Amino acid sequence: MIRTGDEYRDSIRQGREIWMDGERVDDVTVHPAFKPIVDLRARIYDMAHEEATQDVMSYVDPETGDRNCIANKLPFTRQDWQDKRQAVDRVLDEARGVITRVGDETIGEMWSLYDGQDVLNEVNPDFSENIRRHIRRAVTDDPFHISANTDPKGDRSKRPQDQDPDMLLHVVRETDNGIVVRGAKYETAAPYANQAFTKPTIANWGDSALSDYAVGFVMDMNSPGLRYICRTGFAGRRPAVDYPLANRVDEVEALVIFDDVEVPWENILFYRHTAAATFIRSTLHRYSAFPYVQRSVRMADLMIGAALWNVRQTGLERNPAVQEKLAQLACYREGINAHLTAAIANAEDSPGGLLMPNQSLLYAGRVWAQTQLPQMMHHARELCGGQICITPDAASFAEPGPGEWLDKYYSINDDWNSDDRRSLLAFARDLLNSDYAGHRLTFQLFAQAPPFAHYQAVYRNFDFDGPLDLVKKAAELSDNVLGSGAAR
Template identity: 70%
Template sequence: MIRTGEEYRASIRDGREVHVNGERVTDVTSHPMFKPLVDIRARIYDMQYDPETAPVMTVRDGDEVNAIGNALPFSQDDWWAKRRATDTMMETIGGVVTRVGDETVGEMWSLYDGADVLAEIDPQFARNIETHIHKVLHADPFHVSANTDPKGDRSKPPQEQDPDMLLHVVRETDAGIVVRGAKYETAAAYANQAFTKPTIANWGNDALSDYAVGFICDLGSPGLKFICRTGFAGRAPAEDYPLANRFDEVDTLVIFDDVLIPWENVLFYRHTKAAMFIRATLHRYSAFAFVQRNLKLADMLIGAALFNARQTGLDKQQAVQEKLAQLAVYREGINAHLTASIALAEKSPAGLLMPNQSLLYTGRVLACSQLHEMIHIARELCGGQVCVTPDAAAFRAPETAPWLEKFYTVNEDWVADDRRKLLAFARDLLNSDYAGHRLTFQLFAQSPPFAHLAAVYRNFDWDGPLDFVRKAADLSDNVMGPTTRTPGDSAVSKWFDTGKPKAAE
């Protein structure tokens, strides 16, 4: 069943060992660097009860009401419902947050698709996967994922350096496995559980490795330590940095100091083939919610830039319109990939409906690879006053307020205070420490750029272009070699041949 924001807050007051800026945090729900995001996550939980938003945020399963973000996707309608819920969430809170659960639970569905592969190794692992997927649905935890290790020297196998550089199993017990090492995970300090998985290590030809392990970690477990980067919240007035003070998602180095993982929480273990399989399919669902957030970031860039152009009367100039059009093309490019990935969705090995993989992954490359260029275009449109405007206090101080009122009032519609607010918002969106952090986060949050392109390579229908050229150049049939699909049997061609994608038939 869905839970309330206060129930969520109570669930993370579990005595966990959290450190930030050299300080031991006694309560993450009230600490100034964590409280803003805890409050947002609590607000999202409460939206599931709010009469105005509950119909969008929840789904009924018999007598039980569940969070729409946690529900398994079986149809296009399910994906449209998830998309509406994510948009509603971000529009309600007034900004973009990434690590709030709906974009990480999809990684568990990838495990669900790989259950047959994992069952060949150990049937218990497949059962554990199904159990935890339904546990997330019915218990409504704040579920995140832990992926990146400190890594160390990546030219060497982990055994030839400090073995703890990569998370690994140190021993087995009747109760479960004991793990040691560290993982980076945004939001771990104030979440309930994490799907903890391996970074692909230098395993060579090893079939088995103590580093090939994936499990569900209760983030209140003994032996965990959370060492967090200093947050942006509270470092400067909220009036001057409205995004940094509300939407900073604190990143954490999670230390596993001989942590016991019960056997029922182990999802795969030792078999490198299983680990590589999971890594290759990890984002087949979660990439959708991640890319959708770039769509909302694009809306923020457009809104800030267009307001600035209109209030200063520059929106009628062709050069300004061309730059606004570039932002619109970027935004609609993301929108098109998301929309098409639903319209041409594909059945997964386990019978779920997954977004069209080629379109989803190419959309992710578009969204991430061009974001920095769009930010710079928005900077140009907002102008130099973004970086030179005085702080809010100066607009209130008796000796300086009249002058700022004079020079920042544009017309009767745009008075000084509104212009200051817009410039402060744009500064925090485009120029601040928080803005730089957000840009880097969007670039690496799911995987680095080369991995984004590798996912496209694995999922694009290469047979279609090859067969087209084979016929156009009158080449013999044997030049095709082994194919992955029947020539011309791509999801796109099926759409035009039959009026609907093959997967939806």
């Protein structure tokens, strides 16, 4: 059943070996770099118990009578997707920012394997049962589920076998209980998650049908042999009053070291079979792309709000050039929203009997959201003006001497005093211009895959037959014209 926030906190206090800034982290629930995001994840659990948000965040299973998490529910209807979308929006409202790795976006990767049970059965029918069991467990036990994907990779011009083999996670031996793996993965939220769907990265496995690098499993994050080496967190480095987003919604990435970690057979979803590894790579974002792209709508809303408040308080809202920039931001936002709405309206049956968002529309929406993001951030910067990079910190505003001068020059009128103006500029700086803002922009290349992979997904899922047939008829081509190969 749905856990409480305190139960979640207890589940990650298991003596993990976590490192940040060269120091061992004893308890992520109280460490200043982790506490804000852990508290927010705990808050999501508690929202499922509170009367005001319970029905948005959870549902009652008609067979068991238990209350389960909306995010983990298998999608069979359009209403299921509408419910998931509403739940994500409510979480982002609570966060007052954008958070990406909270579970709803990674459970969809497991659903892709659910669709691929025929592929798994070619290897071992036990693997197919394993995926069904883990999906049931995700629904009933409500773990904080994340994804382990990217390896250090090493020299990418070489096969993993032709260099240090640990550059990609691989199986080193079998035991009676399971397999032993060695290597490393970059994972967002790993130090404070419960489990991770660990899978192979994009790699050159060669032409062999079997490979020790083609392995996928569910990893208990409390397992012996795991070590977490984290990047420096943004939370706690600077005052929250000056950097509100960095201190509220920073999600910490870690290089997770697998130092001969044993994975039980019941947690293995595929093993050595390169066809299964290729399948999961090609369908990985079939479902999970939806909540990722949905978060881009919220990012657009934050940019529009920050920019519009800035031009309003300086009296520039009626300027045609300003309105043009605001309209461009609005078109960006509505373009993402339209793709998501249409992807649900035109949802498709999946091979496993689920309902998946229309794949062509979803992937095209992802391309629109990600390729336009840098330019949209710059439009928002232009509208906010240069003061987001030169405004002093809150301590200077509070100090009697400099504070008097800052109050004079940052107060605009009776509606906009210096404190509100400083708060708005500080928020815009953290959204668009800070170390945290730069990290969030680059993070898209890690969290949602690089642009070429986005375009490849569109290429594989767009129906090229329609345009081909249209031109064949319009140009009066003969039936002998077949082309050099199938577009899909």
